[in-house]
Amino acid sequence: MLVKRIIPCLDVKEGKVVKGVHFENIKDVGDPVELARRYEEEGADELIFLDITASYEQRETMIQVAEKVAEVLTIPFTIGGGIGAAGQVANLLKAGADKISINTQAVLKPELITELAEMFGSQCVVVAIDVKRTWDRINRRSYWEVFINGGRTPTGKDALSWAQQVEKLGAGEILLTSMDTDGTQAGYDISLTRKVAERVHLPIIASGGAGKLEHLLAVLREGKADAALVASIFHYRYFSIGEAKAYLQKRGIPVRVED
Amino acid sequence: MIAIVDYEIGNLYSISKALARLGEEVVITNQAQVIREAEAVVLPGVGSFGKAMENLEKKEIKEAIRENQEDGKSLLGICLGLQLLFEKSQEAPRKKGLSLLPGEVMKLPPTNKIPHIGWNRVYFKKDSPLTQDIPQGRFFYFAHSFYALPEESSMVVGICNYNVVIPALVNQDNIWGLQFHPEKSSVWGMKILENWVRSWKK
Structure with a gap:
């Protein structure tokens, strides 16, 4: 049986991890390679690196990050x-990345999704969707609106x-990131995640709002997510990945724990 | 020297690093001659069935792989690389595969989420050099939408379950296929690669 995945997310700016990750006995807290290795040892199922570099020129550093991490x-x-062209994707995959995620450019040029899927296979094309609950004044109802940039x-x-x-x-x-819950550490948006998970036949990685282990359990169980993206809980060492997985396993969620 | 066949797309870096970590000399190549000179060949898994076969035919890699196989050299297909070993695929119905193994490649049933992405347990149906020291039910990383169905069930060494039984490790003589990515499957993936190298290394 396919197990639920726990995925630490690292924000990278100009080649350095930001949003201070608090590992003890670590020399360079900004080094993506060292952090990646720590998370793998702890039992992470995969990792996501999000490039939050503002300027286009400095984006090239992500290729070096990919190479060093893949090593x-x-x-x-x-x-x-900031990914928007097939050439960029080819370079990142060649450097050792397994998947790429696109967001703004997927909305602006939806055909990019198809182009990348045909070229590199669907399994390496992750589409990131940033969502916020919004009031639709014309139809007088709230809905989940996609945001970009x-x-x-x-x-x-x-x-x-x-x-x-x-x-x-x-x-x-x-x-799938809920902008309403992102950064609150008050829990994922369960109803959004569940709605999307029931609507599509793709694996869903839920993101935004994890602050406690209960939140992981809720989004994987009630939210029907296939994977949970986690930042603060692990970065600030509230819990280790091992503790999170033991907690989930005890409550009947299948996770990758070697027995 | 191990030759990793280059289709000019996708992630070949990780598999080459994984084999280099085992102390092997690795060359990523699209040259038939280099493939002929190699002790063993890895057919990695990137792109689509049709595109990959086109590339293999264009560069005469197909023939080199066949010659190597007749010479008794070991061949390891990974993910799409495993699927290419077979005769045909629903992914590209008009394209012939390498046809080194009898059987065909099917789309995963739509009752599942597709692609099959993530960690799944692999169970072995028999002993083989590649499964040495690996217990039953370890996790390996999968990322695919198609799966190979060998004609002979005797070729299936390992399976995983995704509402359908997926042959995860197939073997016939010196040909090996892995539906999962050993280079992305942490400790047990590295163990399989180590076992594979040991299986042909003199």
Whole structure:
């Protein structure tokens, strides 16, 4: 049986991990390679590196990050942030990334999803969707709206139908972030995650809001997510990945724990 | 020297690093001649069935692989690389595969989430040099939408379950296929690679 995945997410700026990760006895807290290795040892199922570098020129550093990480890692990893062309994807995969994630450019040029899927296979195309609950004044109802440009630009698109569309276009996975819960550590948006998971036949990686182990359990069980993206819980050492998996396993969630 | 066949797309870096970590000399190549000179060949898993076969035919790699196989050299297909070993695939119905193994490649049934992405347990149906020292039910990393169905069930060494039984490790003589990614499967993946190298290394 396929198990649920726990995926630490690392924000990278100009080649360095930001949002301070608190490992003890670590020389360079910003070194993506050292952190990647630590998380693999702890039992991470895969890793995601999100490039939050502002300037286009410095994006090239992500290729070096991918190469260095691939040299030490024996679990899969995804690279996202500012990706918009097949050439860029080819370079990142060649450097050792297993998957790439696209967000803004997928909304602006939906055919990019198909192009990448045909070229590299669906299994390496993750479409990230940033969602915020919004009031639709015309129809007098709230809906989940897709945002792009790092959450700064509303698109008017409905997240549920966009999720269905990206599946048709050839995406291999959806990385679903609730902007309402992101950064709150008050729990994932369970109803959003569940709605999307029931609507599409792609694996769903839920993101935004994990602060306690109960939150992981809820999003994997009630939220029907296939994987949970986690940042603060692990970065600030509230819990180790091992503790999180033991907690989930005890409550009947299948996870990768060697017995 | 191990030759890793280059299709010019996708992640070949990880498998080459994994084999280099075992102390092997590794060359990533699309040259038939280099493949002929290699002690063993890895057919990695990137792209689609049709595109991959096109590339193998264009560069006469197909013939080199066949010659190597007749010379008794070991061949390891990974993910799509495993699927290419067979005769045909639903992914590209008009394209012939390498046809080194009898059988065909099917789309995963739509009752599942597709692709099959993540960690799944692999069970062995028999002993083989590649499964040495690996207990039953260890986790390996899968990422695929198609799976190979060999004609002879005797070729299936290892399986995994995804509502359908997926042959995860197949073997006939000196030909090996892994549906999962050993280079991404942590400790046990590395163990399989180590076992594979040991199986042909004199």
